[in-house]
Structure formats: structure tokens, C-alpha cells
Amino acid sequence: MTNDNLTKLLVFCVLFCAQKTSIVHGSQALETKVALLLHVEPENPKCFAEGMSDLTCFWEEDEERAGSADQYSFIYTYQNENSSECAVTALPAAGGKRLYFCRLSRTQLFVPLDIRVFRDDLLIHNRSLFIEVVFLLDPPSNLTLTSTGTQGQLKASWLPPSLKYMGDSMMYEVSYAMAGSHIGKVEEVQASSELILRGLQSGTKYKVRIRAKLDGISYSGYWSAWTDPVLMETIPGDLDPLIVSLSLIISLVLTLLSLIVLMSHRRFLLKKIWPIIPTPESKFQGLFKVYVFVSLEYETRYEEWLGHSTGGLWLRPAYFYSEEFPAPLEVLSEVSLGPALPSSALPPKASEALGEEEDEDKKLKRVDSALMEGWRETPQEHWLMDQLQSIHQHPAPRTQSSLLESHDAYVTLNSQNHSGEEPLDDILEETLPLQVLFASGRTSSESRSDLGSLQQSSGSGRLSSQSSFEYPNHTWPPKGSGYTYMAVADSGVSMDYSPMSSSKIDDIGKGVIYTNEYKNEIPAHRRPIGTPIHFAF
Amino acid sequence: MLLEWTKPGLSNPLRPICDLRVLKHFIEEARDAEAAMLACKEGRGLPEPVTVPQTKVDFNVWERKNALEQAQEVQSGLWLLNQAIGSLRATVTNTALHSHIDNSLRNIFSIGQVLRSLNIQEYTPPAGGVAGGEETWRVSSASELLQVHVNFLRGKVHLLLSNTPVCHQGSS
Numbered sequence: 001m002t003n004d005n006l007t008k009l010l011v012f013c014v015l016f017c018a019q020k021t022s023i024v025h026g027s028q029a030l031e032t033k034v035a036l037l038l039h040v041e042p043e044n045p046k047c048f049a050e051g052m053s054d055l056t057c058f059w060e061e062d063e064e065r066a067g068s069a070d071q072y073s074f075i076y077t078y079q080n081e082n083s084s085e086c087a088v089t090a091l092p093a094a095g096g097k098r099l100y101f102c103r104l105s106r107t108q109l110f111v112p113l114d115i116r117v118f119r120d121d122l123l124i125h126n127r128s129l130f131i132e133v134v135f136l137l138d139p140p141s142n143l144t145l146t147s148t149g150t151q152g153q154l155k156a157s158w159l160p161p162s163l164k165y166m167g168d169s170m171m172y173e174v175s176y177a178m179a180g181s182h183i184g185k186v187e188e189v190q191a192s193s194e195l196i197l198r199g200l201q202s203g204t205k206y207k208v209r210i211r212a213k214l215d216g217i218s219y220s221g222y223w224s225a226w227t228d229p230v231l232m233e234t235i236p237g238d239l240d241p242l243i244v245s246l247s248l249i250i251s252l253v254l255t256l257l258s259l260i261v262l263m264s265h266r267r268f269l270l271k272k273i274w275p276i277i278p279t280p281e282s283k284f285q286g287l288f289k290v291y292v293f294v295s296l297e298y299e300t301r302y303e304e305w306l307g308h309s310t311g312g313l314w315l316r317p318a319y320f321y322s323e324e325f326p327a328p329l330e331v332l333s334e335v336s337l338g339p340a341l342p343s344s345a346l347p348p349k350a351s352e353a354l355g356e357e358e359d360e361d362k363k364l365k366r367v368d369s370a371l372m373e374g375w376r377e378t379p380q381e382h383w384l385m386d387q388l389q390s391i392h393q394h395p396a397p398r399t400q401s402s403l404l405e406s407h408d409a410y411v412t413l414n415s416q417n418h419s420g421e422e423p424l425d426d427i428l429e430e431t432l433p434l435q436v437l438f439a440s441g442r443t444s445s446e447s448r449s450d451l452g453s454l455q456q457s458s459g460s461g462r463l464s465s466q467s468s469f470e471y472p473n474h475t476w477p478p479k480g481s482g483y484t485y486m487a488v489a490d491s492g493v494s495m496d497y498s499p500m501s502s503s504k505i506d507d508i509g510k511g512v513i514y515t516n517e518y519k520n521e522i523p524a525h526r527r528p529i530g531t532p533i534h535f536a537f
Numbered sequence: 538m539l540l541e542w543t544k545p546g547l548s549n550p551l552r553p554i555c556d557l558r559v560l561k562h563f564i565e566e567a568r569d570a571e572a573a574m575l576a577c578k579e580g581r582g583l584p585e586p587v588t589v590p591q592t593k594v595d596f597n598v599w600e601r602k603n604a605l606e607q608a609q610e611v612q613s614g615l616w617l618l619n620q621a622i623g624s625l626r627a628t629v630t631n632t633a634l635h636s637h638i639d640n641s642l643r644n645i646f647s648i649g650q651v652l653r654s655l656n657i658q659e660y661t662p663p664a665g666g667v668a669g670g671e672e673t674w675r676v677s678s679a680s681e682l683l684q685v686h687v688n689f690l691r692g693k694v695h696l697l698l699s700n701t702p703v704c705h706q707g708s709s
Binding site for chain 2: 110
């Protein structure tokens with residue numbers, strides 16, 4: 001028993017609540033419509049139709065002047081019919097006003113309707129209208145936003161009001177804006193229940209709302225209230241292909257520009273990245289000498305040597321390699337180009353090199369007898385000295401000869417700056433220029449021409465016009481007429497060899513004069529120990 | 538039988554005219570005529586009252602009627618209007634109004650053609666010449682007559698044309 005009662009009570013409560021909710025909802029809708037019409041309609045009473053056969057009319061009065069509802073009478077008359085009266089109800093409104101309502105539940109359309117409002121038999125309002133042109137619909141329902149799959153688009157769809165006969169007169173206004181922004185766009189659509197919004201930004205949240213209106217030749221009305229806004233985010237944008245291609249082109253252009261800049265300044269950059277080991281000859285003036293080496297044999301071993309030398313172009317400390325592969329070198333003469341310095345102040349590097357090559361001392365003396373015999377003594381020497389001194393700006397002191405007392409193959413470091421010469425055409429800017437030194441067995445004129453030609457043939461411009469020639473006290477025995485000479489400038493990092501000239505062409509039968517410009521820092525250490533350096537002529 | 542075959546016009550089936558923009562055009566021209574009549578100050582009154590159809594539509598009532606009844610109502614109303622506006626033409630002297638009235642008459646005839654294309658039965662007037670009934674009333678002014686004309690087209694004719702089963706066969 002109690003269970004049944006409880007169930008009934010529960011059902012009653014639910015129904016009551018539902019009804020109340022609908023009433024509340026309905027009254028809220030009514031309030032909205034009233035507010036809307038108060039804004040839009042100038043005539044009194046303001047009337048609107050919500051469906052096919054209803055009409056709601058109302059008017060507003062100030063609180064102090066307002067009377068009770070029964071003071072008012074609402075008389076309406078259809079064309080060719082008798083008048084009828086509608087019951088008036090009053091409701092309080094905001095702002096100290098009162099609203100009086102009249103609602104008709106059965107209406108006739110397409111026929112003029114006369115409305116007269118009396119207050120205590122005094123006509124206060126008079127209006128004639130057609131009911132089918134004062135429609136004020138509820139906002140559309142079920143507004144949903146979906147993505148179309150395309151960039152910058154959204155599809156809005158809704159449920160049209162369920163009114164018969166009025167589909168072709170239905171008109172909608174869709175208002176959309178970016179979430180948070182007040183500036184939006186509006187689009188109108190006629191007799192449709194969906195719309196594709198275009199031209200939207202990708203990856204942005206949009207707020208869309210819609211309202212409806214009847215706007216036809218038969219039916220017409222006011223704009224409904226806006227629906228609650230619906231939010232939806234558009235699909236994130238892909239990279240615009242135009243932007244991607246433009247940025248690629250720009251980066252390519254920038255890369256090319258940077259490459260060009262790099263290439264044009266490669267010398268400078270390499271100097272910074274791979275600096276040349278500084279040579280200390282600036283600190284130790286006069287300690288560095290240039291030695292002239294004379295070929296001892298006509299050998300094709302020069303080829304081997306050349307083959308070694310072409311292995312690499314990179315600078316390597318020559319002193320290092322000369323330690324590994326000391327070579328037998330016959331020092332013909334020694335030239336000191338810097339100011340006089342104590343001979344004992346040899347740089348430690350050079351002394352190391354010298355030290356290691358002491359055992360090769362004897363090898364140095366091994367000379368081709370044929371060549372040695374051809375050595376002309378004093379006249380040649382004097383001539384050579386004269387030649388060299390004539391172009392030397394700074395007369396070299398002859399006291400430097402003591403440096404060669406050990407007969408060793410010195411690592412020579414050229415302290416001469418090739419002033420006035422063309423700059424080195426590669427990265428070895430700090431490579432010291434070659435000294436033009438040669439002793440020739442020919443006549444002076446030939447020698448001169450040789451000197452001249454030698455100078456000219458030095459493509460790298462390392463030949464200096466200044467040189468001093470100095471014989472060490474311990475001079476080598478005369479070699480003979482078949483000597484070919486080349487000047488070697490050893491900067492400690494590299495050894496530069498001048499093109500060779502031959503003093504005795506007759507003796508050159510076996511070998512070939514290699515007049516190519518070359519740098520020899522490497523070949524010395526690549527040769528196996530004991531192999532003499534031969535400069536083939 | 539041979540005469541049946543050679544009967545002109547009626548045997549040719551017309552393509553259904555479902556586009557309501559045609560009716561919209563007629564309604565607008567009827568409105569122009571009413572406005573012109575209101576603007577004109579002379580010749581407002583009719584020599585004698587004319588019978589015109591009722592234009593009011595109570596949807597509850599209308600929907601209870603079947604298609605045939607609706608069609609009859611529309612057809613008889615159009616016939617009455619045709620008679621009334623025809624008689625109006627004789628009384629009006631203004632040439633501008635004449636063109637409006639002629640237009641209205643042509644439009645009524647065109648609506649009849651549209652209804653025929655939709656297989657709506659034609660109205661045969663009663664033998665007495667004057668149709669009465671619930672759905673008629675009498676007007677005595679020209680502006681009222683033209684107003685009735687407009688409202689009739691907007692109302693019943695429009696309702697009938699927008700709900701013809703022939704036109705809704707493909708969509709519904």
C-alpha cells in the first residue's frame with residue numbers, strides 16, 4: 001500500500017516538476033520575445049504569432065498609471081465577422097512597468113484583424129493587422145557544428161522550426177566570430193537547414209549562433225532570438241605550399257650567398273681555422289739561413305721524391321718530419337739574410353733537426369765524383385757571390401758561416417721577407433719566399449740570364465730579388481762543373497725549392513731537370529732513411 | 538469518337554507547374570493594383586455589391602478538409618474574383634487602373650492554367666449564375682475587392698499550390 005502511494009506521489013511530483021520546468025522555460029521564452037518586440041515594434045498592442053493558429057498581444061504601461069487587468073478590454077474583429085473579446089492578464093515587468101497580455105488560441109489568417117483596447121471604456125490602442133505577417137518564431141534548435149574536412153571551413157546545421165506550409169518562406173541568419181572576438185560575420189541562408197562557413201582561419205575556435213525569420217510573400221514576421229552560441233575549432237592548417245616554397249628559395253639564396261662569401265674569404269678563414277705555425281725567425285734574427293743544396297747524382301730518385309712530394313699540399317712542420325727521415329743533403333752554401341745574430345743562438349727546433357742528422361754527416365760527403373770534379377772554384381764562387389750581392393739590398397754578414405760548421409743538413413728557415421714580390425698565390429702566405437741562389441758553371445752572361453730566367457720561371461714568386469750569399473768557413477770542396485743548383489727556403493713549416501738550373505748541361509744525360517715549382521715539406525720524411533735526396537737534372 | 542480525338546486543348550496533358558514563384562509574381566502584381574486603386578481617388582465605389590470569396594484560413598479547419606474540397610474552394614473563389622474584377626473594369630475610367638485590372642484578370646486566368654496543370658478540377662458555376670454560400674461575402678468598394686483578390690491569392694491559392702501531391706512526389 002505505502003509503496004503504491006509513494007509511487008503515485010513520485011509520479012505526480014515528476015509531472016508537476018516537468019510542467020513547472022516547461023512553464024518556466026516557456027515564460028523565459030516569452031520574456032525574451034516580449035523584450036524583442038518591445039525593441040522592434042512601434043505599434044501598440046504588440047502582437048506576435050508563434051504557430052499556425054495562435055496570437056499573443058501585449059502592451060506596456062507604467063506602474064503608477066497602471067490599473068488592474070479587468071479595467072482593460074481587448075476587442076478583436078475579423079473582416080466580415082462579429083467582434084470578440086479576449087481576456088486580459090497582467091504581469092509585472094522590469095523597470096517599473098506592467099505588461100498586459102491577451103492570447104488567442106484560434107486565429108484566421110489572410111484576413112484583416114481589427115484590435116481595439118479599452119481601459120474603462122476608453123480606447124487606448126487601435127490596430128489592424130494580418131496575423132500571418134507577425135510571426136515571431138522560437139530560435140532554431142539543435143545547432144551543431146561539424147568539420148567538412150577542408151581547411152578553414154565549418155558546417156553548421158540545425159533543425160528548422162516545425163511549421164507547415166512555411167518552409168519556402170523560412171530564412172536564417174548565421175553569425176560567426178572567433179571565440180573571444182566581438183567582430184563577426186553574418187550570413188543569410190534561405191529555406192535550408194545547413195550552411196558551410198568558408199574563409200575561416202585554421203586551428204581557431206569559432207562561436208556560431210543562428211536566428212530564424214519568416215520572410216515570404218505569404219508569411220512574414222520578426223527575427224527570432226539568437227540561439228546559444230556553439231563553439232567549434234577548425235582543423236589545424238597545413239603549411240601553405242606557397243610559404244614553404246618561398247622559405248626554401250630564400251634559404252637557398254642565403255646559403256649560396258654565405259658560400260660565396262666563404263669562398264671569397266677562404267684564405268682568411270683557413271688562416272683562422274688552421275693557422276700556420278708561427279715561425280720564430282722574427283724573434284731570432286739572423287739565426288735562420290737559407291741553404292743551397294746541390295744535386296749529387298743524376299737519379300730518377302728525384303722522381304720518387306717528387307712522387308712523395310705531390311702527396312699532399314698541407315703544411316706540416318718540416319722539422320718534425322726531418323727528424324724522422326733525415327736525408328743526406330749536401331749543403332753547398334748558406335745564406336743568411338737577416339741581421340747578424342750570435343751563431344750559437346740556433347732555434348731549438350733547428351738544433352734538434354741538426355742533431356738528428358749528424359749521423360748523416362758522412363753521407364753528405366758522398367758526392368758524385370763526376371760532379372764534384374766539375375766544380376769550379378773561386379771564379380765561380382766569386383761570380384756567384386757577385387751576382388747575388390748585386391741584387392741584395394742588405395749585405396749579408398759573412399760571419400754567419402759558422403753555422404755550417406757541423407756539416408749537417410740544416411733545416412733552414414728563411415727569414416727574408418719577399419718584399420715587393422707578388423703575394424703567394426695560395427694559402428701559404430706565411431711561407432717565406434725562396435731565395436734565389438745558384439751557382440753556375442757557365443759564363444757570367446749565361447748565369448745572369450739564368451738568374452733572370454730563374455727568377456722569371458719561379459711561378460710562385462717566391463724568388464726574392466734580394467739575397468745574400470755567404471760561404472761558410474768550412475766550405476765544401478768544389479763540386480765540378482756539372483752542378484745544378486736549386487734554392488731551398490725552409491720556413492720551418494715548409495721547404496720551398498726554387499726551380500733548378502743546371503750549370504752543366506752536358507753532364508745532364510741521365511736525369512731530367514725538373515723545373516716545376518714544388519714545395520717539399522713532406523718528401524724528406526717519406527723517404528726511407530739513408531736515401532739521399534737527389535735532385536735530378 | 539472522332540470528335541473526342543479532335544477536342545482541342547483539353548486532351549493535352551500539361552506539365553505540372555510547381556514553381557511557386559509564378560504565384561508570387563501574380564500576388565505582387567495584385568498588390569500593385571490594390572495600391573494603385575487606393576491611390577486613385579475617383580471611382581472607388583462599385584455600382585452594386587459583388588460577391589467575393591472568403592479569404593480567411595483557419596488552419597485547423599483547412600487541414601480537416603480534403604484535397605477536393607480545398608480545390609473546389611479555390612476554384613470557385615477564383616471564378617468569383619474573375620467575375621467581380623471583370624465588372625470593375627467597366628466602372629473604372631482611369632487608364633492606369635485599367636492596365637492593373639487587365640493584369641489581374643490575366644493573372645487569374647494564368648492561375649487557372651497552373652491549377653489545371655496540377656490536375657485540379659475546374660469549377661463549374663451553378664446554373665443560377667450567382668454562387669453563394671458560406672465561403673462568400675459581398676463587397677461594395679473597388680479597393681476592398683482588390684484587397685480580397687490579394688489575400689485570396691496569398692492564402693488559399695498559395696496553400697493549395699504549395700501542398701499539391703503532384704509537386705511533392707519527388708521530394709517527400
